Amino acid sequence: MGDAEIIPIGTRGRPGRGTGKQPSSAARNLAPKPRPAAGRQTTPPADDVHDAEPPARDPVEPVEPVESVGPVGPVTAAETPGGTTARPAATTRERHPLRGIPTSAWLSAFQQAAAEVFGESWEPRLAQLLAFLRRRITGDYVVDEYGFDAEVTERFLMAVLRPIAEQWFRIEVRGIDNIPAEGGALVVSNHSGTVPVDGLMTMVSIHDRTGRHLRPLGADLVFKMPVVSSMARRSGATLACQEDAERMLRGGELVGVWPEGFKGIGKNYSERYKLQRFGRGGFVSAALRTGVPIVPLAVVGAEEIYPLVGNIPALARLIGVPYIPVTPFFPLLGPLGLIPLPSKWLLEFGEPIRTDEYDAGAAEDPMLVFDVTDQVRETIQQTLYSLLMQRQSVFR
Numbered sequence: 001m002g003d004a005e006i007i008p009i010g011t012r013g014r015p016g017r018g019t020g021k022q023p024s025s026a027a028r029n030l031a032p033k034p035r036p037a038a039g040r041q042t043t044p045p046a047d048d049v050h051d052a053e054p055p056a057r058d059p060v061e062p063v064e065p066v067e068s069v070g071p072v073g074p075v076t077a078a079e080t081p082g083g084t085t086a087r088p089a090a091t092t093r094e095r096h097p098l099r100g101i102p103t104s105a106w107l108s109a110f111q112q113a114a115a116e117v118f119g120e121s122w123e124p125r126l127a128q129l130l131a132f133l134r135r136r137i138t139g140d141y142v143v144d145e146y147g148f149d150a151e152v153t154e155r156f157l158m159a160v161l162r163p164i165a166e167q168w169f170r171i172e173v174r175g176i177d178n179i180p181a182e183g184g185a186l187v188v189s190n191h192s193g194t195v196p197v198d199g200l201m202t203m204v205s206i207h208d209r210t211g212r213h214l215r216p217l218g219a220d221l222v223f224k225m226p227v228v229s230s231m232a233r234r235s236g237a238t239l240a241c242q243e244d245a246e247r248m249l250r251g252g253e254l255v256g257v258w259p260e261g262f263k264g265i266g267k268n269y270s271e272r273y274k275l276q277r278f279g280r281g282g283f284v285s286a287a288l289r290t291g292v293p294i295v296p297l298a299v300v301g302a303e304e305i306y307p308l309v310g311n312i313p314a315l316a317r318l319i320g321v322p323y324i325p326v327t328p329f330f331p332l333l334g335p336l337g338l339i340p341l342p343s344k345w346l347l348e349f350g351e352p353i354r355t356d357e358y359d360a361g362a363a364e365d366p367m368l369v370f371d372v373t374d375q376v377r378e379t380i381q382q383t384l385y386s387l388l389m390q391r392q393s394v395f396r
Contacts, residue, residue: 082241146244147233150213157235159202168342169301171201175349176209179294184249185352186287187214187256188376189297190275190384191264194306194325197340198299202256203235205347214256215248217241221321242282248289257283259377262322266311272303273384281373284355288363288372293352296376298383301345304394306330343394344388350379 114122132155141150165171179185187206192198203214216232217240223229238244240257247297248255258264259278267276287294310326330337353376355362362368 004102009128027157040208057272098281109308125166130366146212146236146238146248148215148236149234153213153235154207157231158204158207161200162208162362165201165204165345168340169305169345170342171205171210171301171345171347173205173347173349175207175351178349178352179206179210179212179254180293180352181212182252184252184290184292185295185299186245186249186283186292187254187295187349188283188380189258190268190273190299190380191258191260192272192299193265193302193340194308195326195340196258196265197305198302199256199258201302201345202297202299202347206254212254215253216256217245217258219261242286245283245286249286249292259373266308266323269303269307269309273300273388274380274383275377278373278377281369284369284372284376285363287355288358288369291356293354293356294353294372294376296350296379298350298380298387299345300347300384300387300391301343301394304343305340307341341395344391344396346360346391348383348387350383353379 052198111122114126132151135151141149179187187202189198189202199216203216206212206214213236216235216237218232218237219240222232222237223239238248245255245257260276261279263276267274284294306325306327308325308327312324312326316322316324327337329339353372355372358368
């Protein structure tokens with residue numbers, strides 16, 4: 001047994017793998033054959049290496065070195081040990097990314113961008129914008145005695161408020177024919193919404209449908225705030241005092257007043273659309289002295305943009321404001337709580353109440369002033385109830 005020869009299994013009695021001798025043909029067929037690469041000569045099998053003759057090579061003619069200019073200096077193509085010539089490294093020259101763009105391409109890109117911003121009629125719009133900037137730089141623009149800048153109001157304030165009124169609040173205006181086409185008139189409206197957005201929406205609604213600018217009478221707090229005061233003056237607002245109101249009405253302006261004041265916009269949501277006291281009737285006295293008509297206005301939809309559910313009076317006194325509103329979303333959501341809810345708005349202008357039929361001293365009669373004030377308030381209240389019944393829901 002010690003001298004017996006061990007033959008591996010599967011070799012059919014012949015020496016095979018593991019003996020150091022030549023493997024059988026069956027073992028060679030089990031090995032995977034390598035795939036020849038394209039353009040390259042395949043290597044003969046392992047068992048024919050010793051028997052295969054090396055392929056004959058064609059005689060290679062000597063090639064002289066070729067010089068090429070590179071980024072640093074001349075690069076010489078040297079001969080490799082195999083007898084072939086090595087190619088020099090390919091190089092690229094850096095250039096500015098904007099170099100080589102033709103002027104026509106720049107002009108076409110500018111025209112397309114202008115058309116996207118200003119629309120198809122971008123050329124006259126651009127000319128108007130440049131003319132506006134030139135007038136602002138040279139000071140060739142008009143501002144009235146109250147600080148009202150009609151051009152800035154139309155081009156910027158109305159342009160900002162218009163999409164909010166049309167797309168966000170979807171304002172529907174009724175009775176716009178009751179606004180006089182010219183001459184002085186006093187628009188008296190209810191006040192609501194926690195933040196006085198209703199005044200801005202009334203301004204853009206009247207301007208877009210009649211072409212007239214509403215001149216609001218604002219509270220003292222509005223003109224004590226640095227940035228807000230300047231914007232309010234530019235947009236046509238002035239302090240709510242008897243002298244300014246009468247002077248504007250005599251000058252043929254369309255004046256707007258909200259007699260409820262902070263009591264109207266700061267009331268709780270549970271008291272929505274219930275009119276508060278209309279002050280002492282100073283707006284009626286101004287209308288009686290100037291003989292202009294009073295146009296009552298009822299606004300539905302502003303109560304729901306910031307539903308007021310609470311107040312922080314201590315903090316309000318510390319800051320010096322009438323109230324600090326607490327809504328379902330503010331201050332809980334921070335700045336996101338300042339986004340108004342997209343309620344459906346209805347504005348209805350009532351029939352004008354004439355004041356030119358009264359005597360010259362009618363404004364000094366407190367009972368007459370009270371009666372006219374109560375008539376205006378009752379007209380607005382009944383219109384509010386009617387609009388609420390017609391509205392399908394808060395957002396429709």
